[in-house]
Amino acid sequence: MLTSGGFQSGGNRGRGRGGKKGNPSGKNVMVEPHRHEGVFICRGKEDALVTKNLVPGESVYGEKRVSISEGDDKIEYRAWNPFRSKLAAAILGGVDQIHIKPGAKVLYLGAASGTTVSHVSDIVGPDGLVYAVEFSHRSGRDLINLAKKRTNIIPVIEDARHPHKYRMLIAMVDVIFADVAQPDQTRIVALNAHTFLRNGGHFVISIKANCIDSTASAEAVFASEVKKMQQENMKPQEQLTLEPYERDHAVVVGVYRALAVRWVHRRGGGGERSHPVALRTLLS
Numbered sequence: 001m002l003t004s005g006g007f008q009s010g011g012n013r014g015r016g017r018g019g020k021k022g023n024p025s026g027k028n029v030m031v032e033p034h035r036h037e038g039v040f041i042c043r044g045k046e047d048a049l050v051t052k053n054l055v056p057g058e059s060v061y062g063e064k065r066v067s068i069s070e071g072d073d074k075i076e077y078r079a080w081n082p083f084r085s086k087l088a089a090a091i092l093g094g095v096d097q098i099h100i101k102p103g104a105k106v107l108y109l110g111a112a113s114g115t116t117v118s119h120v121s122d123i124v125g126p127d128g129l130v131y132a133v134e135f136s137h138r139s140g141r142d143l144i145n146l147a148k149k150r151t152n153i154i155p156v157i158e159d160a161r162h163p164h165k166y167r168m169l170i171a172m173v174d175v176i177f178a179d180v181a182q183p184d185q186t187r188i189v190a191l192n193a194h195t196f197l198r199n200g201g202h203f204v205i206s207i208k209a210n211c212i213d214s215t216a217s218a219e220a221v222f223a224s225e226v227k228k229m230q231q232e233n234m235k236p237q238e239q240l241t242l243e244p245y246e247r248d249h250a251v252v253v254g255v256y257r258a259l260a261v262r263w264v265h266r267r268g269g270g271g272e273r274s275h276p277v278a279l280r281t282l283l284s
Contacts (some may be wrong), residue, residue, distance in 0.1 A: 001275045018200050029079060031068050036091060037101040038123035044064055049088055050077035051122035055149050060118040078122065082245045084177050085116040086206040089245035096238050099202035103127040105173040107188065108194055109160045109188060110134065110180035113142035114153070120177070128152055131170045131196075135159045160188050163195040172198045175221055176256075179206040183213075186225050190232035199258045203234060209248040218248040226252060 014235065042048040050066065053076040059065060064079040067238035082088040092097065100106055102125045111117045111132035120130050132147075133156045134140050140157035147153040157168045160180060173196050178189045189205055197203065207225055209218035216224075218241075226236050236254040 001051055002004060002264075003208050028074060031066065034091070035055045036098055039080075039091060042077060042079070049080040049082065049092060051080055051119045052076070052125075053078045054122050054125065054152070055121070060146065061113075061115050063274075065267070069182075078119070080119050085119065086242060086246065086249065086251065087116050087177065087204070089242045089249075089252040090204070090206075090240065092245070093240050093242060093251075095240055095251060095253060097202070098204060099175045099253070100124065100177065100204070104175055105129045105131075105171065107131045107173040107176045108227055109131065109178040109192060111155070112136075112179075113139045114146040116177075116179070117143070117153060118146060118150065121153050124152060129154060130185065131156055131173065133158060133160050133166070139168065151207045160192060160270065162191045167195060172196060174198060174201050176201070178203070181206075181208045181211045183211060185212065186228040186232070188236060189230075190229070193232070193234060193256050200237060201254065201256050203252075203254055205229075205252045206242075207250045207252065208246075209250075211214075218250070222250045223239060229254065 004231060018256045029039050031042050031050065034041050040050045040052065042050045053065065059078065060062050063081065066077045068075045068077065080088045082092045087098065098125055100120055102123065105125060105128060106120055107129055108117055109118060111134040114132065117130055117132045123277060124130060130153045132153055133255055134143055135158065140155060142191055143155040147155050154169065156166045170198065176189060176193055176197050178185065180188055180191045182188060183206070185207065188202060193203060207222060209221040211233040212225065222239065226239065229236055234254055234256055235253050239250055239252040242249040
């Protein structure tokens with residue numbers, strides 16, 4: 001269903017921390033659902049990707065907002081800039097699945113100040129959760145402030161290389177999104193997947209080729225990372241580059257299959273004991 005409204009400015013600019021100011025532009029726009037649940041397209045002079053604002057009246061990083069009339073109610077949407085968000089770039093690039101949807105529990109690795117995290121918060125809505133892991137204490141302060149207004153965000157200020165340090169804070173999740181830009185990125189994601197990602201859950205990994213190996217071609221780096229994923233029971237299902245929004249970047253989407261384990265009984269000198277035995281990786 002299409003509805004109409006008018007754009008508002010986001011208040012603060014640059015490294016904006018949100019605000020309630022906004023002036024209607026006077027131009028009518030239309031909003032329609034995107035094929036990814038929880039994501040929308042704003043049709044106007046220029047089309048824009050938008051998410052439904054979980055906290056109406058508040059911008060997060062100076063983004064534009066649009067108010068839409070639906071009967072007697074007004075719904076506010078936030079513009080999602082693909083030049084500032086790898087996930088938005090992937091969506092506009094035509095990624096088949098993001099697996100992030102209303103009600104989902106998402107582990108976000110490399111949350112930074114929360115630009116994309118805020119849109120994931122919009123998508124999963126009040127019934128979902130976003131565990132936002134960030135190592136930088138400066139960015140962590142921004143995340144904590146963001147979570148004060150967006151109660152579905154749980155900030156975790158820790159190094160994603162050590163998931164055991166925050167294992168008591170995070171329940172099993174449906175999706176891992178990673179944008180950590182580190183040479184050992186796949187290992188980092190795998191450690192967190194083994195700890196928190198449910199069997200049959202999904203991952204979305206943003207890969208910056210130069211951060212992995214600046215001497216190899218981007219295509220060679222992407223292929224190498226995919227092989228590493230496969231060795232960690234992570235089955236890549238889709239890969240796409242992020243041009244024109246990011247150079248030498250790719251997003252890989254896939255499914256996680258944990259090792260199937262059965263218990264066998266063995267009789268030894270100390271009596272009968274049960275031992276876990278890994279059978280095989282379930283890659284369906």
